[in-house]
Amino acid sequence: MSSHAARLNLVFSALADPTRRAILARVARSEATVNELVEPFRLTQPAISKHLKVLETAGLISRGREAQTRPVRLTAAPLAEVETWLGDFRRFWEQRFDRLESYVEEMKNKEKSRDRRIKNPKRTRG
Amino acid sequence: MSSHAARLNLVFSALADPTRRAILARVARSEATVNELVEPFRLTQPAISKHLKVLETAGLISRGREAQTRPVRLTAAPLAEVETWLGDFRRFWEQRFDRLESYVEEMKNKEKSRDRRIKNPKRTRG
DNA sequence: CCATTATATAACTAAGTAGAAATATATCTT
DNA sequence: AAGATATATTTCTACTTAGTTATATAATGG
Numbered sequence: 001m002s003s004h005a006a007r008l009n010l011v012f013s014a015l016a017d018p019t020r021r022a023i024l025a026r027v028a029r030s031e032a033t034v035n036e037l038v039e040p041f042r043l044t045q046p047a048i049s050k051h052l053k054v055l056e057t058a059g060l061i062s063r064g065r066e067a068q069t070r071p072v073r074l075t076a077a078p079l080a081e082v083e084t085w086l087g088d089f090r091r092f093w094e095q096r097f098d099r100l101e102s103y104v105e106e107m108k109n110k111e112k113s114r115d116r117r118i119k120n121p122k123r124t125r126g
Numbered sequence: 127m128s129s130h131a132a133r134l135n136l137v138f139s140a141l142a143d144p145t146r147r148a149i150l151a152r153v154a155r156s157e158a159t160v161n162e163l164v165e166p167f168r169l170t171q172p173a174i175s176k177h178l179k180v181l182e183t184a185g186l187i188s189r190g191r192e193a194q195t196r197p198v199r200l201t202a203a204p205l206a207e208v209e210t211w212l213g214d215f216r217r218f219w220e221q222r223f224d225r226l227e228s229y230v231e232e233m234k235n236k237e238k239s240r241d242r243r244i245k246n247p248k249r250t251r252g
Numbered sequence: 253c254c255a256t257t258a259t260a261t262a263a264c265t266a267a268g269t270a271g272a273a274a275t276a277t278a279t280c281t282t
Numbered sequence: 283a284a285g286a287t288a289t290a291t292t293t294c295t296a297c298t299t300a301g302t303t304a305t306a307t308a309a310t311g312g
């Protein structure tokens with residue numbers, strides 16, 4: 001499996017958890033310490049630390065070191081990768097409609113020329 | 127938890143699997159039967175059927191009935207939801223840069239006015 | 253150095269997931 | 283009705299995950 005796919009796996013499964021999405025939303029506003037991230041949730045600190053590790057492995061956050069705290073900051077690059085995937089996908093999907101549309105057009109045209117044939121049949125000589 | 131969040135959970139975790147993303151890509155091109163979806167993978171038919179159920183629960187595909195086959199077709203609506211989430215997120219994230227930018231601007235201005243103060247100190251009467 | 257604070261890690265549990273193999277169901281064909 | 287084909291469901295296994303509590307590590311302040 002391509003590492004691109006592997007990264008997408010990590011990013012999508014990181015995003016699949018609402019706690020982690022909330023952490024990202026919080027961190028998007030500004031850096032935060034682990035304890036600041038613990039507060040809004042009814043989860044223990046180790047639970048949050050675990051979520052942070054998942055996010056870090058997915059490349060969605062990175063951590064600094066500042067005195068005792070390990071400030072968490074967003075790294076949005078992997079989200080761009082998701083957007084790319086979505087974009088590629090949308091292109092496929094829309095192509096499909098294009099094909100459907102041109103198929104429908106084709107059918108309409110066939111119908112019209114059939115109608116013409118019926119209403120104005122080609123005269124045969126004689 | 128809002129049902130919106132619950133749907134995002136389902137969609138993101140459905141997308142977290144490369145087999146399922148491949149199935150979606152295939153189905154984006156055109157409808158396919160289960161067996162057609164089995165072929166390209168080295169997985170058994172029940173495994174694919176299970177993936178299809180996950181995708182269906184996430185609302186990403188729907189199934190018809192045509193003779194013995196259950197044609198699978200894409201339902202792209204949930205992807206729009208993902209795009210919305212990404213968009214909201216990006217807005218947050220960019221606001222952050224805006225704030226940082228205006229902070230930097232502010233600092234530059236302070237610097238400039240400090241420089242002015244140094245170069246052109248306000249005269250005190252006398 | 254000692255106590256405190258912030259965070260990480262370990263050990264465990266309960267629940268979920270991906271896969272295979274075997275079997276059941278549904279529809280068509282004859 | 284019987285056989286064939288397409289798909290779903292069941293059962294089982296190995297692995298992963300989210301959460302807990304308890305404990306370890308790292309950095310700071312006295």
